[in-house]
Each structure stands twice: as C-alpha cells, then as structure tokens.
Amino acid sequence: MKISKKGKKLNYRFENFGGIIANNDPPFLAFADRNYMRELGLGESELWHTSDESIGLLSAPTEVHFSITERCSVRCKHCYVDAGEQTPGELDVESLKRALDILSEMKVFHIAFAGGDAMERPELFELAQYARSKCIVPNYTVSGINMNAEVAQKMRIFGQVNVSIDGVGEKYGALRPQRMFKLADKAVDLLVEAGVPTGINCLVSRRTFEGIEELFKYAKAKKANHISFLRFKPAGRAKRFYEKEKITHQQAIDFMPMLKELSAKYKLNIKTDCSFMPMICYHRPPLDSFETVTSYGCEAGNVLMGMKSDGRVTACSFLNNAPNISILDLKSALQNRNCFEKIRNWTKTAVEPCKSCEYLNICKGGCHGVAEYITGSLYKPDPECPFVAEYADKHNLKI
Amino acid sequence: MIASAEKKTGKVLKIQCGYNANSGSLASFVVALPVPFMITITALGALTALVSSILLSRLAQRNSAK
Secondary structure, three states: OEEOOOOOEEEEEEEOOEEEEEEEOOEEEEEEEHHHHHHOOOOOOHHHOOOOOOOOOOOOOOEEEEEOOOEOOOOOOOOOOOOEOOOOOOOOHHHHHHHHHHHHHOOOOEEEEEOOOHHHOOOHHHHHHHHHHOOOEEEEEEOOOOOOHHHHHHHHHOOOEEEEOOOOHHHHHHOOOOOHHHHHHHHHHHHHHOOOOEEEEEEEOOOHHHHHHHHHHHHHHOOOOOEEEEEOOOOHHHHHHHHHHOOOHHHHHHHHHHHHHHHHHHOOOEEEEHHHHHHHHOOOOOHHHHOOEOOOOOOEOOOEEEEOOOOEEEOOOOOOOOOOOEHHHHHHHHHOOOOOHHHHOHHHHOOOOOOOOOOHHHHOOOOHHHHHHHHOOOOOOOOOOHHHHHHHHHOOOOO | OOOOOOOOOOOEEEEEEOOOOOOOOOEEEEEOOOOOOOOOHHHHHHHHHHHHHHHHHHHHHHHHHO
C-alpha cells in the first residue's frame, strides 16, 4: 500500500499479466500490464515469472460476498439463502474481523455484505469501518427495513448501497411482501438525501419483467445512479417457485434490446448480473466490445467468491457445494490450488454448444447454479441460455 | 522507476467501473450513456485515458510525499 501526502491511497496487487489497481474516486479497478505497474513505480512480481500475460485466473477474488448472518425478518418467499432464523456457527465479530484481515492480506478490493439482513447484526457498521481501515470497500443491498435518516447517514461508509425494488407500487409485491414497498421507497429517498451512492436492484422474474419500464421511470425520478438487473435463480426458497417465476425463453431474448431502449430513453445506467451474460451474448455484440471494460459471465471461484455466515467459502452465493474451506484457510487453499479448481477452469472442459461458442471465454457457460438445479450438474451449460435452448431443440437433446 | 521523460509503454488492459452492491452475483455495466448498446471502442479509449490520468496523478501525489 502506498500512501501519498494527501492521504490518497494507491491500492494494488500483482497478477500474472501485471496487476490490478483500485481507485475509489471515481471508483474503478484498472487491470494494467507489467510495464504499467513498473512505470507506476510499483516494482516487480514473482507472478511475472511466466510467459502467460493473459487475464484469466486471478491470484485472489477482487470481491467477496460476505455473509454475516442468516437472520432476516422480511422473509421474502423467494429468498435464495432461505433466510429467517439465526443459523448455528454464525461467526462472532472478532472472527469476522479476522476474516477481513485475511481478505485484506489477499488484497481483495471489495466486499458486499450479505445475509440474511446484515443490519440484523448490530456490528454491521463496525465491520464496514473495519473493512475500510483494511482498504476494502464495503458495499451493501438493503430491503428498506430499519432505515431512517440517522442510519442513512451511517450508510455513507459504503461504496454503493442498492435498495431491492423489483417493481413500483403494486408491482413491487410479485416476490416480496407488498408492505415493504413504502419502506423501500423511503429508504431510496433517505439514502439519496444523505449523499450515499444509491442504486436499485431489480430481480427479474416472469412477472416483474412487465414492470421494468415503470421501474426506469421511478429510478430516474428518485435520482438512483443505476439499476442492477438480477436474474431469478433456483436457490433457497426460490426453488419452490422457480418454474413458475423464471423468465420465459422469449423474455430472455427480449431482455437486452428492451434494456438498451429504456436506458437510452430514460438516460439511466444499468448493470446486469453475471447470470444474464448468455442473454447479452445472444444478440452477438462485437467481441472487442468486451475487451476493455470488464463484463463478467460466470466468475465463480475466480473474480468472485462468497462467504457463508459460518465462515465457509463458496465459489459464489448460489453454488452450495462448499468444499468445507474456512475463510481463514482461503489464502493457502488458493495457493495450493485445491479450491474451486474445476469451476475456475470450466472453459477447458466445456461441452457443446458452449465449447464452440465465440463467447465462451466471456460467458463461461452461463449460470452454473441454474445448470446445477435443472440438469443436476453445475458443469453443464446453462439450459436457459437462448443459444443452448435453440441448440437443444435443433439436435433434439435434453441439456 | 522510469523517469517521466522516458516513453511510457505500459497499458491499462481492462477497467471495472463502480462497485457491486449485490451479494449474490457479479455485475457488469452493459449499457452506459450515451452509447446505445455496448460501450463503443471510442468510449473505451477515452475511459482508458481517463483512468491513466487518474492513476498517474495518484503517482505524482505519492512521489511528492516521498
């Protein structure tokens, strides 16, 4: 860590291709080549003793989804972690700080606090402050419950706070308790007023799909800085409703052109989650448009990892086959390459139609959580990728 | 440390913009204004240059602190 006279920190780590440099204002991660790192005066790295200078498998995740409790009083029917009561083995605050120490040693740049509802732990802000002290930027998504002006001010500790709103007014309640809309709406106002970078999270299901334009209008009026669109996935309680609520094949195809149109119309930035990459690639964007700005497909166990509230590490929050590795042992597990190697190297063993897909190295097979639920194997292609569905139809296959 | 007069050859290869508040998945900016669909190569070039200037400014601050 280098600290300048003005207290500005140059937070970075080395990688085989050069290194990653984190900036907070404006927020970005720059993936730089070896010469760039040298020219910044950051020295040389042992990781450069290889001829492979491609950006592929990283030495550590850049972000970790950091669950501190499974307690949640909202109890949405679709909750992907089946949150509600406290589960056995929840780490105490000192263990959570030790976990943050480990992530800091690994030079993880960002975390997203997760749950359950992380606000049900009174130590949330203490942990967020601790993360900041370790040069890790904490981020957070809220339901709106327990938000008031004082709490909103405290939320300034986070790099970004999103509020879960899948639809406006009556459309809010497709997946969440309708009574929560007023609280979520108020939370957006309080956060924006407090100067917290605030976005909207929209869980895209068959029913919420129809309300997306209204949500753009709402987010724009509320001065949200973006909308993040998340795919409805079969995990936790959502498994019970998955067939009924998942987006249709036609919605999967229509999704990106619709976002393109609405983003332009409402002049609002959007993000989509990694599981939507097949739906983006289906429209055959130029490959070079992915080269300079990071656009992530499945990066489970590589760019991204999850930590459960008991400290076990997962490749992503939706993959439950945790290898029983504690966050405290993650550094050595990654160094010894006995952690998530199969999913990290999935593209090497990809089968058709992914194997010959021009977007293989970007998409990486779609959502492996969806694949695991539908096919029984997380290593199969995502059956809801429009390319995969059409391939299966054409060849009369069940994928 | 390469002196400032020397020609710089290093490159920013890729940029990840913003923070991800989601605790379930990674997020990518797939539409950024005012570009209609995926960010264009022109915009990417401008973004890379901006990143470089910010990082070099950080470097200058660091050097002045030495």
